[in-house]
Amino acid sequence: MSDRLALLIKVNGEMHEALAASSATLLEVLRDQLNFTGTKRGCDHGVCGACTVLIDGNLARSCLALAADIGEREVTTVEGVAKGVNCSTVQRALIESGAIQCGFCTPGFVMALTYLFSCDPRPSREAIRVAISGNLCRCSGYVKIVEAAERVVEAGL
């Protein structure tokens, strides 16, 4: 096996080809080769949550997944949640609650909250706090992000 691998990865419902180092992370391939730059590189060791994606519907740090190990599994990025220029319900709630300042952490929060609502359409405040416990925001202090999630609950969307 050579050091560079030809990979086929399904992202947001479409197959993509990439030629990547065998040690490349999913995050590197998404951003640098496939141009899914919504997914952000923050700490690059699994602490900050900015690179959060879904792999087969489960939350994952794309910086802690090797691209070579994705195999047949399907990746969903924030671009897949946003569905083009239309924002998702979670994204709109974040905008309307003023829960975005610099915006760097936002894609990670969108993924964490999108996953939460896919499991539980009416989460408690505590469940919301647990759901975003792996995502760091250095601007907002989290209050408005929790309020945005509660706005989604109240709207029954």
Added chain:
Amino acid sequence: MEFFSPTSLDEAYRALSADEAQCLAGGQSLVAMMNLGMVSPTRLVSLRKIDSLRGITRQSDGSVRMGAMTTHAELANLDLPGAPASLLANAARVVAYPAVRMQGTLGGSIAHADPAADYPVVLTAARASVEIGSPLGSRLISASDFFRGVFETALQQGEIVTAVVLPPPEVGAGAAYEKLSLVAGDFAIVSVAAIVANTARIAVGGCSPKPMFASDINLTDDALLIAGKQIAVNSDPPSDQRASAAYRRRVVPELIRRAVRAAQASA
């Protein structure tokens, strides 16, 4: 780096026979260390596609065998009665963050053997066993013998952690896991796992290269305090960015008291 993704254990053992070959489980520690430049494996063998490393089964003697690739999230949702299964589920709920819990695995975490991690502590208190496979067959080793030191286990080159076996439920016993950390999801400053019936047995993590263990502790406040102070004196805690060694020694008795009382309340 060479990358292998075998679909059977036999294939995995063959791929692991090369010098410096390493297993990749959920990647939540290993890939982080690769990104930080702390390790650069020359050959990685992914265990992801090996079905026999998955699944949780109750065995005829009441013990529970959990495949090494069981994720923290799966353990957190474990619905098995009584101690010690409840102890493992409690610990799995406080391992790192939701995204890490959905990808990280039991086997990967214990093979990594971080002294501040959660599973070494609970598996030691639970008197669990670790099943280790190699081309020569399979062996069972007690958790207290498996964990040897800081990032050090009884695992030999070419072997794979294949499962963890929890002993049968203990009638009338309660269990609790108390973890003191700076923020939710961080590694422990100190953690205590307790299983309590007429007496308590405990394991303490974060204070020594491998979990400390004590059993047959009486349940009075005095007895718990004496046992706690004894463990604190015998411990060898690190001083790091999370806390000083002196602080860790100081909080050990109180964490033990809390874990034992919570375990009693859960019985």
